[in-house]
């Protein structure tokens with residue numbers, strides 16, 4: 180039976196009707212609602228409008244959840260709680276809830292990497308940065324909220340406040356929405372540059388990593404700063420978890436340009452790992468869909 184899988188991001192909510200072979204039969208998105216009542220209303224409407232049959236609803240949220248209670252607690256980009264038990268017809272469907280980074284990591288691992296690797300770390304770049312850690316083939320949960328990789332400290336910049344209450348979080352300096360912000364301000368200061376033109380056309384911050392562009396000095400500086408922050412994050416994670424592969428996903432994964440090359444060049448320039456091999460880095464196999472498919476896998480792996 181199909182699953183209505185919902186991947187909630189800080190800016191938009193993506194959904195899909197997924198069948199047991201992980202085929203997305205129908206999909207769509209809407210802007211992320213700004214409070215609990217609107218949130219529940221929009222899912223009620225969605226359930227009503229979808230004509231395909233499904234027997235489960237599975238939601239991936241960007242923050243802390245209480246699975247046993249079907250409750251979302253808090254996340255930096257959705258700072259209000261949501262009690263999904265208040266959904267109309269809640270009892271009619273099987274209901275699943277988990278953190279978005281965790282489900283994305285689990286899905287990628289189970290479907291693509293488990294034959295080759297046992298230690299995988301996934302980072303999802305969108306409005307924020309989500310994460311999930313597979314260690315020795317298992318999803319690491321800690322006390323319940325392990326893998327909040329966007330909130331590891333990678334920057335000493337005190338003026339870059341994160342919505343989580345700290346300063347210097349990876350997410351605050353380095354999320355995909357931050358890339359977009361940086362492209363916007365670079366486009367204002369250098370409106371006739373190649374970057375400004377590309378950005379005007381494509382509207383995605385990842386153009387900052389398009390190797391075909393001739394970048395100006397200030398654009399290169401901005402680019403370097405982001406890349407170094409990402410590298411620092413990856414190196415710290417590698418030192419703690421000794422993983423074999425990093426999978427980078429989230430909304431940026433549909434147009435990553437040369438991000439991986441930039442990261443690998445920076446790593447080679449600044450770090451050495453004698454006697455050890457730094458993990459492979461690759462873009463999510465599912466482009467922007469690992470959240471939806473990950474949510475669906477909560478049901479299909481039940």
Ligand SMILES: [Zn+2]
Nearest residue numbers: 330341343348
């Ligand atoms: Zn933070």
